[in-house]
Amino acid sequence: AFETGTLEEVSFIEVASEIHRQKLTGSLYLTSGPPGRRAERVVYFSDGEVYAAASTLAIDSALAILIRAGRVTDETAARIQEEVAKGQNFSELLVHYRCVTPGELNKLRIEHVKSIFNSLCEWRGGSFRFKSEDQVPGGTLGVNTWEVLLEGALFARVPANFRDIADDPGITISTTEIKPPDDKL
16 A cells, blocks of 8 residues: 555545555545645545544534534534533434434444545545554444445546536536437338
């Protein structure tokens, strides 16, 4: 696997694929952006399988996912954040405030990891470093890392190409109705 490098030279998908292929255990740290506006994310692997992810970006938080889904109000999110800062368990608070059921906690973990993975697949710049054996608590997600990588690659590729086309001043984008071919001969 690549221990350190830049995402201009090696994409996140290539690095994560190599970690998975070699069945490595550790943490992949990624940073992008100018000082003061730097985004930092980390993806945790155990025997090559992703099991957790974290980000310094508020939009990547599990609470943000629940807010977007209409499962948590801003007020409840603020209350949960205050209690977590005081040492309370985040997952227990989500269940206590009825944001999720105990059975939905792993589904939320999966969505959280996929959200961070998908956004990392879009990163075209930044740096990474892999630290072997660096771990955080957490069990398996129950999803195949190859599937998460494929989903992230598909998620990133279509929007990136569309943005490139849409931003090109020489290309006009319009919608037209396409009539089905006349099957009557």
